[in-house]
Amino acid sequence: MIPPATTAVSPFVRLFGRYLREHGLPVTPQRQAVAEVVFSSTEHLSVDDIERKLREGGERIGKATIYRTLDLLVRSKLVAERDFNEGFKRYEHRLSRQPEHEHLICQRCGGVTEFKSEEIQAIQVHIAGRFGFRPTRHKLEIYGLCASCIAVGADLPSEGLTCPIETV
Ligand SMILES: [Zn+2]
Ligand SMILES: [Zn+2]
Numbered sequence: 801m802i803p804p805a806t807t808a809v810s811p812f813v814r815l816f817g818r819y820l821r822e823h824g825l826p827v828t829p830q831r832q833a834v835a836e837v838v839f840s841s842t843e844h845l846s847v848d849d850i851e852r853k854l855r856e857g858g859e860r861i862g863k864a865t866i867y868r869t870l871d872l873l874v875r876s877k878l879v880a881e882r883d884f885n886e887g888f889k890r891y892e893h894r895l896s897r898q899p900e901h902e903h904l905i906c907q908r909c910g911g912v913t914e915f916k917s918e919e920i921q922a923i924q925v926h927i928a929g930r931f932g933f934r935p936t937r938h939k940l941e942i943y944g945l946c947a948s949c950i951a952v953g954a955d956l957p958s959e960g961l962t963c964p965i966e967t968v
Contacts, residue, residue, distance in 0.1 A: 819876040906946035
């Protein structure tokens with residue numbers, strides 16, 4: 801009989817524990833704490849966010865352990881790694897939401913909005929079909945300014961040359 805590791809461990813943390821055991825890796829309270837933070841959030845968390853949330857919960861866990869645990873969470877397929885070109889990765893729980901969702905990323909405040917679109921799903925099938933391609937997954941990220949940033953009059957610097965034909 802395996803005694804329960806801690807009191808209220810979420811089913812996803814238990815699933816992660818199973819993944820670790822199956823791969824001969826130790827199920828440590830630190831790894832469980834990092835997993836719990838990711839699983840209990842619906843946000844797209846950076847390592848800094850995770851470290852802050854752990855500290856707020858009274859846990860002091862080093863960045864190396866957080867990185868290593870996130871790597872294992874991604875390998876277990878329970879957590880998805882996102883790169884929104886901010887210079888660091890973000891992490892989100894894959895099972896708490898629909899697997900196929902798209903992202904709107906605000907380049908001013910860093911806010912990430914999720915949306916789902918049946919049209920995008922249909923276009924994906926259509927385009928892949930045109931090339932005889934069998935799709936497994938896709939990624940759509942729309943960058944720009946969110947409604948709240950536009951409301952306070954924010955603007956983004958020009959990203960460089962525009963099409964010379966348009967500027968004539
Ligand atoms: Zn914004
Ligand atoms: Zn997302």
